[in-house]
Amino acid sequence: MLKYSLLLLIVTTCLLGACSKSLSNGDTAFDVQVNATDLAVGDTATFSFRGNPDVITFYSGEVGKRYEYRDRISADGIPTLRFRTIRANGAQANSLAVMVSDNFEGVLVKDTPATVSRITSATWTDITARATLSTGGTAAVVSGSIDLSDFSTKGKPVYVAFKYQGFAGSAQSKWTIDSFSVKNVLADGTSYEIANMNAGNISFTNYGVPSFSPGFSAFRVTNSYYWVVNNTTLVITGATSAAAAAPAEAWVLLGPVDLKKVTPDIGVQVKNAAQRAEDLKLIYKYPAVGVYNIVFSGGKVSSEEGQYTTKTFQITVK
Known part of the structure; x- marks a missing residue:
């Protein structure tokens, strides 16, 4: 028994010595x-x-x-939204709204009805008045820099959405949106893009460092008109004649977006x-x-x- 205990002590000591030895030279x-x-x-x-x-x-x-x-992955700055719009076809008023929510529960993959229910039950803040939108013509209109600081101070990620509405009685508008970007602009003059037109699996860089945007998702609420999403534009076309016009609602949204994010x-x-x-x-x-x-x-x-x-x-x- 004494020999066994002595052998066990020697083996244990050797193992401890091996474990304490650095694996690096x-x-x-x-x-x-x-x-x-x-x-x-x-x-x-x-x-x-x-x-x-x-x-x-x-x-x-x-x-x-x-x-x-x-x-560092987060910093206080001024989160700034910019995009461009072109309106064509009809001239229905209030057909495009820019919306922000900090309590939308997110997109459910392969469950469109449940996601639409989440969209309609979430609280959305209409910030359309902060943007300059196209009133018609072929030239893209820049929205201007839209300050989202009132949302970042809440400390919650947000979803940004474009809500399309079509109405009966006249030709409905076609909207094209491009150059979408959300940046966190810091006091030292540096600017970090945190969301853009890219799909969620396509990287971009801030000062040479890769980052990703959440990507846009599109959903119909009423009627068959649908946002078409690619890496450069968001496009929706409603009824092109008064005879075909019927109430329509469709959303395209992006998130969650951390408005304090930096790379x-x-x-x-x-x-x-x-x-x-x-x-x-x-x-x-x-x-x-x-x-x-x-x-x-x-x-x-x-x-x-x-x-x-x-x-x-x-x-x-x-």
Whole structure:
């Protein structure tokens, strides 16, 4: 029994020792040197490295590449909606409304009746008066910048919708909407697109960082007229003659939209575990005048751990 206990103690000690051993051969410490910190536009900064970290990531300090915003996904700004419209065929008044809701419960996939019920039971705020809409003609009319700050202060995601109505007695309007965009404009002048005409599986970029829009969905409430949705336009055509005109209602909507959304900044990897730091040089050119706070983040990484340190520089480009 004593031999068994001693053997068990030895095996346990070995296992604990193995578990405590790092799976990485890298170090957390490393060093970076730069040839100059004052540059003219068009000059290059050359960085060299020493040490044995598994990875080194470079944050240039430019918008979209700032270390301090690498985990930021939300920021207070002014959420701004813009789009363009063209009205053709009939000239029925109040045939297009711009609507916003923060309590619509969402689209139910493959259950149109239930989704329509959710649309009609949700509370929608009509913001049409904030927009400039087409009154006819072939030229697209820009809506102007529509401030949605009164919705963002509630801290809830919203749905944005276009509600079409057709009426009996006269030819009904055809509406074309394009250039739809919602942006979060921050106090520092940066602007982050958070929704656009793209389908939900088609990415766009903010300062080089990929993001996605929720995509539009279309639903009929009454009559057979339907919004046609693609990646560039939203189009609905009602009855083209008074004789064919009958009451109609159809919606096209997008959401949920977080009006405080921003895309996190990203860095560029300059070293991986297979490379020697001493063999690497990073040559970087800043395209514009400014003061840039550069951060190199590096360290030891494995499937079990991640330990990092940073090296910082401030470069002035004149």
